[in-house]
Amino acid sequence: MKTLLQTEALIKRYGAILVTDQVSLDVREGELHAIIGPNGAGKTTLINQLSGELGSDSGHIRFGDEDVTALGINARARMGLVRSYQITSVFDEFTVLENATLAALGARTHAFRFWRSLLGDREALAAAQEGIEAAGLSARTHAPASELGYGERRQLELAMALAARPKFLLLDEPMAGMSVQESAAVVALLKSLKRKYTILLVEHDMNAVFALADRISVLVYGRLMVTGTPEEIRGNEEVRAIYLGEEEIA
Numbered sequence: 001m002k003t004l005l006q007t008e009a010l011i012k013r014y015g016a017i018l019v020t021d022q023v024s025l026d027v028r029e030g031e032l033h034a035i036i037g038p039n040g041a042g043k044t045t046l047i048n049q050l051s052g053e054l055g056s057d058s059g060h061i062r063f064g065d066e067d068v069t070a071l072g073i074n075a076r077a078r079m080g081l082v083r084s085y086q087i088t089s090v091f092d093e094f095t096v097l098e099n100a101t102l103a104a105l106g107a108r109t110h111a112f113r114f115w116r117s118l119l120g121d122r123e124a125l126a127a128a129q130e131g132i133e134a135a136g137l138s139a140r141t142h143a144p145a146s147e148l149g150y151g152e153r154r155q156l157e158l159a160m161a162l163a164a165r166p167k168f169l170l171l172d173e174p175m176a177g178m179s180v181q182e183s184a185a186v187v188a189l190l191k192s193l194k195r196k197y198t199i200l201l202v203e204h205d206m207n208a209v210f211a212l213a214d215r216i217s218v219l220v221y222g223r224l225m226v227t228g229t230p231e232e233i234r235g236n237e238e239v240r241a242i243y244l245g246e247e248e249i250a
């Protein structure tokens with residue numbers, strides 16, 4: 001499988017602390033790659049560096065054939081490297097469809113064209129409807145965002161990311177704060193998205209990670225300790241030692 005995203009010796013410092021420390025990661029086209037690690041390991045920071053929300057102090061990020069290290073969040077999103085809920089925040093008074101359409105427009109253009117009817121852009125509307133369907137939210141298409149429950153709101157964020165027609169989805173703890181039933185629904189949803197998109201998933205729910213991931217990378221104190229299949233990670237003594245007393249490894 002071809003590598004779609006690659007980092008080389010990526011570093012982010014806060015003062016004297018190296019939050020990501022020489023991270024060299026490759027994510028293959030079509031895989032679901034999970035990043036796990038103890039609290040404070042630098043997982044969210046790495047996601048922010050990849051999305052372009054956060055600059056890097058050194059190192060490189062390649063996406064496809066391009067070096068995107070110097071590009072900002074919008075430029076990367078237009079290339080198809082999209083973080084869930086990065087395109088635009090959810091507008092409560094807008095419906096699910098309107099929010100997703102805005103996200104689709106935002107992915108294509110530099111500024112929203114409010115003077116045109118929001119739902120009059122056929123291509124954006126179609127992308128929004130696809131995103132809503134893929135995120136399992138079709139039944140709520142015309143509901144105002146303010147009426148959505150917590151889990152549904154997270155689904156809307158995913159629908160908005162999908163409406164941008166990404167190649168690569170960055171998902172930071174999509175199951176955080178969800179009930180057991182809601183988490184199970186997201187696992188099923190992510191299974192349905194596998195292969196259609198390349199996905200990098202940061203998640204603390206080890207059952208979800210081991211059920212979903214093709215490969216898992218373990219980040220500890222900002223360093224990439226090991227990358228392997230779920231079986232390899234489960235059998236890795238160092239990883240087991242780190243997780244002792246933390247989340248159970250499924």
Ligand SMILES: Nc1ncnc2c1ncn2[C@@H]1O[C@H](COP(=O)(O)OP(=O)(O)OP(=O)(O)O)[C@@H](O)[C@H]1O
Nearest residue numbers: 014017019037038039040041042043044045046204
């Ligand atoms: N803006 C900031 N300024 C200073 N330190 C920061 C900043 N953001 C994050 N950190 C520190 O960087 C480290 C890594 O944080 P990060 O949120 O990336 O970890 P994480 O692995 O995602 O943690 P968690 O699993 O708890 O979400 C932590 O020690 C955190 O306190």
